[in-house]
Amino acid sequence: MYRRLVLLIVFIVSIPGLLAASTLGDNVREHRLENGATLLLIERHTSPTVAAYISFRVGSVNETSEERGAAHLLEHMLFKGTKTLGTRNYAAEEPMLEQINALGAQIDRLKNQVASDPHELERLRAELTRLQKEHRQFVVTDEFSRIYAENGGIGYNAFTGKDQTTYLINLPANKLELWAAIESDRLQNAVFREFYTERDVVAEERRRSYESNPQGMLYETLLATAYKVHPYRDPVIGWESDIANLSPEKIRGFFSRYYTPVNMVITLVGEFESVAAIELVERYFGKLNPGVPVPPVSDREPQQRGERRVVIDFDCENSMMIAFHKPTMPQAEDYAFDILMQVLADGRTSRLYRELVVEQEVASSVDIFSAPGARYDNLMIIRLEPRSGHSTAEVEAALYRELERLQDEPFSEAEIAKARKQITMGQMRRLKSNSGLARTLSSFEVLGDWRYLLDYEEKLNMVNAQDIMKIAERYLTADNRTVAILSRGGEG
Amino acid sequence: MMRLVTFLLCLPLLLGGCTLPVVLSETTGPRPDELVFPPLEFRFPEVQKVQLDNGMRVYLYEDHELPLVSLSLMVEGGDINDPLEKTGLSELFATTMETGGTKSLSPENLENELEAKAINLSVSASTYAYELGLSLHRNDLERGLDIMTELVRSPRFAEDRFELARKQMVEGLLRMNDDPGSIAVRLLAEAVNPGHPFGTTPTVEQVKSISREDLFDLHQHYFQPANFYLAISGDITEADLMTLLDKEFSGWGGAEPLVRDYPALPDQQDGKILLAFKDIPQTTILMGHRGIDKDNPDLFALRLADFILGSGGLNSRLMREIRSNRGLAYSVYSYFRVGRQLPGSFIAGSETKSGSTVEVVRLMREMMQQIIAEPVSPAELELAKKSLINSFVFAFENSHSVVNRVMDHDFYGYPPDYMSTYRDKVAAVTVEDVQQAARKYLHPDKLQIVLVGDSRVYADEINSLGLPVEMVDLEQLR
Numbered sequence: 001m002y003r004r005l006v007l008l009i010v011f012i013v014s015i016p017g018l019l020a021a022s023t024l025g026d027n028v029r030e031h032r033l034e035n036g037a038t039l040l041l042i043e044r045h046t047s048p049t050v051a052a053y054i055s056f057r058v059g060s061v062n063e064t065s066e067e068r069g070a071a072h073l074l075e076h077m078l079f080k081g082t083k084t085l086g087t088r089n090y091a092a093e094e095p096m097l098e099q100i101n102a103l104g105a106q107i108d109r110l111k112n113q114v115a116s117d118p119h120e121l122e123r124l125r126a127e128l129t130r131l132q133k134e135h136r137q138f139v140v141t142d143e144f145s146r147i148y149a150e151n152g153g154i155g156y157n158a159f160t161g162k163d164q165t166t167y168l169i170n171l172p173a174n175k176l177e178l179w180a181a182i183e184s185d186r187l188q189n190a191v192f193r194e195f196y197t198e199r200d201v202v203a204e205e206r207r208r209s210y211e212s213n214p215q216g217m218l219y220e221t222l223l224a225t226a227y228k229v230h231p232y233r234d235p236v237i238g239w240e241s242d243i244a245n246l247s248p249e250k251i252r253g254f255f256s257r258y259y260t261p262v263n264m265v266i267t268l269v270g271e272f273e274s275v276a277a278i279e280l281v282e283r284y285f286g287k288l289n290p291g292v293p294v295p296p297v298s299d300r301e302p303q304q305r306g307e308r309r310v311v312i313d314f315d316c317e318n319s320m321m322i323a324f325h326k327p328t329m330p331q332a333e334d335y336a337f338d339i340l341m342q343v344l345a346d347g348r349t350s351r352l353y354r355e356l357v358v359e360q361e362v363a364s365s366v367d368i369f370s371a372p373g374a375r376y377d378n379l380m381i382i383r384l385e386p387r388s389g390h391s392t393a394e395v396e397a398a399l400y401r402e403l404e405r406l407q408d409e410p411f412s413e414a415e416i417a418k419a420r421k422q423i424t425m426g427q428m429r430r431l432k433s434n435s436g437l438a439r440t441l442s443s444f445e446v447l448g449d450w451r452y453l454l455d456y457e458e459k460l461n462m463v464n465a466q467d468i469m470k471i472a473e474r475y476l477t478a479d480n481r482t483v484a485i486l487s488r489g490g491e492g
Numbered sequence: 493m494m495r496l497v498t499f500l501l502c503l504p505l506l507l508g509g510c511t512l513p514v515v516l517s518e519t520t521g522p523r524p525d526e527l528v529f530p531p532l533e534f535r536f537p538e539v540q541k542v543q544l545d546n547g548m549r550v551y552l553y554e555d556h557e558l559p560l561v562s563l564s565l566m567v568e569g570g571d572i573n574d575p576l577e578k579t580g581l582s583e584l585f586a587t588t589m590e591t592g593g594t595k596s597l598s599p600e601n602l603e604n605e606l607e608a609k610a611i612n613l614s615v616s617a618s619t620y621a622y623e624l625g626l627s628l629h630r631n632d633l634e635r636g637l638d639i640m641t642e643l644v645r646s647p648r649f650a651e652d653r654f655e656l657a658r659k660q661m662v663e664g665l666l667r668m669n670d671d672p673g674s675i676a677v678r679l680l681a682e683a684v685n686p687g688h689p690f691g692t693t694p695t696v697e698q699v700k701s702i703s704r705e706d707l708f709d710l711h712q713h714y715f716q717p718a719n720f721y722l723a724i725s726g727d728i729t730e731a732d733l734m735t736l737l738d739k740e741f742s743g744w745g746g747a748e749p750l751v752r753d754y755p756a757l758p759d760q761q762d763g764k765i766l767l768a769f770k771d772i773p774q775t776t777i778l779m780g781h782r783g784i785d786k787d788n789p790d791l792f793a794l795r796l797a798d799f800i801l802g803s804g805g806l807n808s809r810l811m812r813e814i815r816s817n818r819g820l821a822y823s824v825y826s827y828f829r830v831g832r833q834l835p836g837s838f839i840a841g842s843e844t845k846s847g848s849t850v851e852v853v854r855l856m857r858e859m860m861q862q863i864i865a866e867p868v869s870p871a872e873l874e875l876a877k878k879s880l881i882n883s884f885v886f887a888f889e890n891s892h893s894v895v896n897r898v899m900d901h902d903f904y905g906y907p908p909d910y911m912s913t914y915r916d917k918v919a920a921v922t923v924e925d926v927q928q929a930a931r932k933y934l935h936p937d938k939l940q941i942v943l944v945g946d947s948r949v950y951a952d953e954i955n956s957l958g959l960p961v962e963m964v965d966l967e968q969l970r
Contacts (some may be wrong), residue, residue: 048534049886064870066494143810145807149875150525152879154883170886172885174529181524182524197816197817198819201822204819204821204844207774208823208847209935213773229594317667357656369545387663428560433890433891
């Protein structure tokens, strides 16, 4: 949470094969609580540690336009304590919190009025600062963080994405009950203290990740151009004015609506006895009220009819991102995209690296990834940096020649086999750590079903050269693409 | 041909559990921090150490959970040895070695074979070493090790790949001013250690002046088995490893190990502020000065001072004041980067909107001053100690980091009992020790303070800090 990241760019869509096929299925123990919470367990007695993940089937796509940024700011607020932690005396603190919130709301109303009185605004802001200082006498700053640290916890963090949210910690194995106590307490008794200060922190986070960061700005602009309707278009962190107008009420509403057992997946990987762990989770989380499922997003992105192009003027060398709309998992075409992306731009023998970087020397780097989420149809994104002396237009032309080749010449069996092997090995490497395994499992369970992992390799094996030609023909077209260019002077 | 020594004995240890008394309240139950936990059972993993007749050291940690094997090879050398007029030599060497093929394999054939088997093989240069990494499926181990050994013995440095690597490195230099964070890192290094390899960034001209012969010379000089340290973890047995190493390395030897000799650091610089203009709404703040090396007797006291001041995440003073209390930054931190041979640096950094730049710089310096002037509270010290001691077990969570650390500590000459006494040494530090260490090694007046951002907003106000201010022209820095 010190590095509380917004799930920024890469969403991992491809998954473990070898371990999945042979042993993963046998090792996962699944348990459902009566209130609807899902518990996934993998006992692993290699080190006296446990990775504990709590994920929710909710993300920024579930926000309304009035509460953009709420999921992410809520994530920050959930580190601020409860009625017993983070406070010296909640009963005495509560009236003061109400006072601060009322004043904050008054300031927010006033600052948005066209003819607001600047002196009045300044007076109110000074008053808010005074109250915040006074409030500090009640606050035990970052107490969750202190307790976890004293008990040897590491990686205390959370991630908010477009369609999932995760709270995580790694603890010495004897401290699992500490996790259960803290996490179940914050789900029931969270207090959003220091709200307006934390909102400023998030504004700084936005400046850092997007407004002062050329690649962040390029990515954000690309999404807002490629999507017109679907909420994948909006940044998880929210736009600047979204953040500035979030209130404790909006955050509270979002929290109580969605962060409930029916939308929750708990994943534990490491050293414990499953029976005892189930008992522990039942004891602490079983009393939570079930809540209602997060409704699916009803917005449908209309089919794109024609290339979209956007240029950003930023003080940096040229670079570009080119996106194509594509289906998401577990549709059959998505498996074909996993192979296609691997062959196209992953590694030094990939087609684009060999052609654009090594042979033609028009680009200095090329990356490929799928984003910005995985629950709804998403994008295949290619990021390119032109070699100095070469224009973005040259690089684009070279790229499109390669993409056209995909429609004419089938991939060789060797290329496909290599891609499969790379994907499955990459996934197995990720499963080496407790944390990597917990993250993979919880993420797929939240997106649908962790068993997606089990037949993943088999599905991948079914993809043939014809399937790949078909998706190339269908999706990698000019009409379906969005081009975002970053350049000094905005000249493209 | 090999001597086998069990390096770390199996030491069952009990890490202290938190045993605070529980105050049960009838309505709410105990607070989470009043729970009682069972003791943690922990054993130091057993790493095997072998030395071959040719002087090469080998470390093995078996882990048969997944059919994977990882290897790391450290070779004496590193970019600290780059001549100043050829800054960037080691980086170019490493990239070309990785991509340039071997005696029997052209670059294309090498890449094709590695990627078809999904073998990751990497070469990099760090300050004091060249480092190779190999990660593969156990079925490919024999072939993978064959390839790695041939690369280490007879790299090809193919002409076209050398040219490509050189051009790519120039591209990196041309893009150096894109990101405020990387501008700040470079300016700070140059300000803290001017004229030393630690404080030198390659120029386009220098990179262009490096020749392929320079790479062959460098290889010849450092890549001798007497300078090799190899760590292996994963799904392999000791017997199989011995057979493989015998096959790969027998008959290659002869050279004496190199004697380490590093250029001395320049004198500590007087404090100053460097302003670099970039038209962005947030300033990257990065400051630093001379630090300590790993053999420093105050190492552990300083580690704790470090935690309390700025490396303890949300539990550090910098975070609490600048982020949690004032909302001025998302990230703010400080730490001593402890030098493995020569002294490293103290670094502190943050990012804040242009208008609060001077306020944040002032607060950061004040908090450094405060930890020098006033003793830390017993509770703060207790938190820092418990965190370091109780999280110690995570140093052994990953099998490759277990074996790598043993190798690394040998390579750099850490005391043999460094890990086994670590927790006791942390526990022994007192409030007085922390203050002494802070007083001795923190020098707010010597800080080199780099500010990258819209300096028009704070150029006047910055004079109030009472330090000399210099403008840096980023265009001149290519």
